Amino acid sequence: MKNAKDRISSLLDPNSFVELGARVTARSTDFNPGAKKAPSDGVVTGYGLIDNHLIYIYAQDPSVLGGSIGEMHAKKIIALYKLAISTGAPILGLLDSIGLRLEEGTDALHAFAGIYQIMSKASGLIPQMSVVYGKCGGGLALIPSLSDFTFMAKDAELFVNSPNALTGNVETNNDTSLAQAKATSGNVDFVGDETEIIDEIHKLMAVLPANNEDHRILADMDDLNRSSENTDIDPKLICQDLADSHVFLETKQAYAKDMITGLLRLGGHTTAIIANNDSSLTSNGCRKATRLVRFADAFDLPIITLTNVNSFATNLAEEDTIALAAAELTEAFADATCPKINVIIQEAMGSAYAVMNPQADFTMAFPDAKLGMMAADLAAKIVADKDDDLSEVTKSYDSLQNSIEMACERGYIDQIIEPIDLRRHLIGALEVLYSKRKNFQRKHPTI
Numbered sequence: 001m002k003n004a005k006d007r008i009s010s011l012l013d014p015n016s017f018v019e020l021g022a023r024v025t026a027r028s029t030d031f032n033p034g035a036k037k038a039p040s041d042g043v044v045t046g047y048g049l050i051d052n053h054l055i056y057i058y059a060q061d062p063s064v065l066g067g068s069i070g071e072m073h074a075k076k077i078i079a080l081y082k083l084a085i086s087t088g089a090p091i092l093g094l095l096d097s098i099g100l101r102l103e104e105g106t107d108a109l110h111a112f113a114g115i116y117q118i119m120s121k122a123s124g125l126i127p128q129m130s131v132v133y134g135k136c137g138g139g140l141a142l143i144p145s146l147s148d149f150t151f152m153a154k155d156a157e158l159f160v161n162s163p164n165a166l167t168g169n170v171e172t173n174n175d176t177s178l179a180q181a182k183a184t185s186g187n188v189d190f191v192g193d194e195t196e197i198i199d200e201i202h203k204l205m206a207v208l209p210a211n212n213e214d215h216r217i218l219a220d221m222d223d224l225n226r227s228s229e230n231t232d233i234d235p236k237l238i239c240q241d242l243a244d245s246h247v248f249l250e251t252k253q254a255y256a257k258d259m260i261t262g263l264l265r266l267g268g269h270t271t272a273i274i275a276n277n278d279s280s281l282t283s284n285g286c287r288k289a290t291r292l293v294r295f296a297d298a299f300d301l302p303i304i305t306l307t308n309v310n311s312f313a314t315n316l317a318e319e320d321t322i323a324l325a326a327a328e329l330t331e332a333f334a335d336a337t338c339p340k341i342n343v344i345i346q347e348a349m350g351s352a353y354a355v356m357n358p359q360a361d362f363t364m365a366f367p368d369a370k371l372g373m374m375a376a377d378l379a380a381k382i383v384a385d386k387d388d389d390l391s392e393v394t395k396s397y398d399s400l401q402n403s404i405e406m407a408c409e410r411g412y413i414d415q416i417i418e419p420i421d422l423r424r425h426l427i428g429a430l431e432v433l434y435s436k437r438k439n440f441q442r443k444h445p446t447i
């Protein structure tokens with residue numbers, strides 16, 4: 001088992017780590033007046049570089065008091081957060097702890113609550129990342145969920161309540177703390193061994209802004225005018241093909257697979273991308289997309305949607321939750337003032353389409369795409385008279401109501417583009433939208 005400093009060193013550029021608060025130790029309390037002093041109080045904090053990008057980092061040390069969280073342990077993390085916020089740099093937590101330090105009672109609990117508070121205040125100001133390397137249970141399990149991106153080692157444990165304490169789990173013996181279970185439920189973005197996690201963090205740092213005011217465009221050697229190599233409708237392949245150097249960082253890959261979300265660079269612009277991987281919207285898919293929309297807008301990252309949707313999921317479980325989840329995604333898109341581009345790659349039908357970024361700054365479509373109220377065969381059954389030829393009504397409805405050309409004539413589509421030209425057109429749109437203003441005032445009119 002690596003100790004905290006070894007884990008930090010494996011992540012950061014060589015010799016870049018500067019430790020802060022190395023001499024902090026637990027203070028005596030009424031319960032443990034003679035407590036043995038532990039180095040750094042079980043957590044190592046400081047800052048360093050990842051590929052020359054500044055990052056603040058803390059690592060719980062399970063070899064010191066089990067990495068348990070005491071008052072000073074929590075205060076060290078809070079102090080590091082304050083520094084990260086004030087200097088505008090990302091923060092990364094390496095989690096491996098047996099939980100709160102019982103001997104310190106409410107002193108530990110009150111300080112621990114301060115971590116929740118500072119993480120909430122940091123949200124939308126700086127990117128927050130966490131890695132679950134060992135045990136992360138009880139209240140500590142909220143820290144990964146308060147983070148923007150969470151990684152988890154294959155042999156780690158993440159739980160609010162221990163699996164054997166869950167009502168009804170005695171018979172099923174379902175280990176809900178396992179990494180894959182947490183990835184499937186959407187609590188974790190990436191699961192892997194330590195080497196894989198380090199690689200993914202480096203990839204993520206290469207595209208993340210340092211803070212919500214960092215609008216740098218990163219240089220890339222990829223050809224801005226190269227044709228898209230993939231002309232298939234597979235949304236994941238489209239995302240990979242669009243990305244500079246084909247580097248697409250998918251978020252929450254194992255969760256809600258009907259919706260693909262992730263980050264990529266496009267012409268040097270860090271961009272969030274959301275794509276329908278199924279033509280029916282689900283509650284979890286909407287929640288997954290909403291989370292990325294909120295993150296992207298907070299950091300003023302452009303959002304691209306690859307739309308192919310024609311309905312809401314039709315089952316009893318979805319019926320209880322889909323309206324609220326879809327409403328939250330609708331509101332997230334409506335609230336977002338960052339650049340927004342919508343690409344209809346196949347179908348955009350009915351009110352389900354109205355959820356998927358319909359009021360974007362630019363809307364593009366592939367030549368074979370459809371945009372309308374409902375599929376022509378279903379609409380024909382409603383509008384046709386009993387003596388009408390249903391196939392002819394279907395054909396007529398499709399050409400008059402669902403064709404992308406008619407949508408262009410009505411001003412709902414800005415461009416019809418070939419799939420092979422998608423990357424070039426998106427980069428051009430991003431260049432235009434780079435100067436998009438959110439709030440502007442004039443001194444007076446000129447007439």
